Amino acid sequence: MGSAISALMAYEYGLDFTLLFADTLIEDEDLYRFCDDIERVTETKIVRLVDGRTPWDVYVDKRWIGNTKTAHCSTELKTIPVRKWLDENALPDEPLVLGMDWSEMDRIERAGGNWSPRPVVSLLNEFRVLRPEYDGILKRFGIKKPRLYDQGYSHNNCSGFCCKAGLGQFKRLYRNSPDVYKYHEEQMELAMAKIGPTAKPFLRKTDFGLTYYLTLKEYRLMLEAEQEGEIDDGAEGCGCFTDD
Template identity: 25%
Template sequence: MATKLAIASGIKPKIFYCEVKEEHPDNIRFLRDCENWFGVDIEIIGKDEYSRSADVVFRNTKFLVGPSGARCTAELKKSLRWKYGKPDDILIMGYTLDEAKRIERLLDAEPILRILPILIEKKLTKRDCLNMVERAGIKLPKMYELGYRNNNCIGCVKGQAGYWNKIRIDFPERFKEMAKIERELNRKICKIEWRTNGSRHLRRVFLDELPDDVGSYKSEPESECGIFCQAAEAEI
């Protein structure tokens, strides 16, 4: 939606898609549908040093995720923005009104960036954007159809117990592979909680130790279109 609104405003953007092999294969179908909708070609790029694979990043760097984020994001996406971007570029990013703090954190980390937060300026939420894409006749990516809140890789290391137990059901082989990587690196993604005598305790567990009844994962709510959504649709 950020790209479509930018084009509608007269901007002629250069559009990149950072390929990551662990993403759902339906993403390419979605990319082509959007490409037709934009009337602009999308350039597919990737970090060949890591075979465009998050798993290769994990194994080569011996790192999964930490307080500063996931290593795969830094290696497979952020580094490509630095490689293909120019210092005076204006970045059109799809942060929505409910993600405004992410823009703040990004600018804190990279204060020289020039960003056009077009969705935030137009007061569009994620739910607005999902609805607008569907109303344009484009089927949402498969991960949304399966009830995931984000179209991340299949088995995102930023997820926790409820998310990983859903992955265990929907993508059992992917769950097993990530459990294997955890053991190889001796790293644990998930935390579990329990209480004794009124005290709360947390500890990390390997995926192959994760009880299948721990955690909860609420699916993406059905999308709605409000007044700001309707105003933005009028622009395109």
């Protein structure tokens, strides 16, 4: 949403801008509706960058399932295509605008180092737009908020899936979108079979000081047997794209 609000600010203040969308091919269908709305309002066609692989294809190619520390899905499907597009289409000193605000200054600074010498800019900071204002800005432009936010997700990435997310986010995914969860459960089983014995799932759970890894299938079985409140919610993902 921060990226979309940045696009609306750029349009409202008459800046010269290009909109980029790196598609992982497992995005929520409502994200495409949202992109269409942003295109219509800003009168700007979004440049869609598509590698052609999903995150699961990347995990199998790299023989390593992404996790909190190594999200090569983000590197391969977002950072590399965006960097390539910028190298071919933008001058070296033209800034990359990221949709983060003052509450994510650490990420803006990290991104600045990672994208150097290209400047990284936060329009949300420059125009002093705060997160509680996002809903009102979208309403002013007649755009409906992407539905994943209403379901409690803090990001609108990969339909609520993320290899960097913890138990809480996957519990939400299982409850809100069992079909999406089932897809990822099946993809994880396939990827682990293809990668072989070195494959490790990304979900971690700690009981009595002991940390162990869970597949999405194992976690679903726990959720099916869960008494309300029995499973600790854990962390939400993700620092996708900007942390690379």
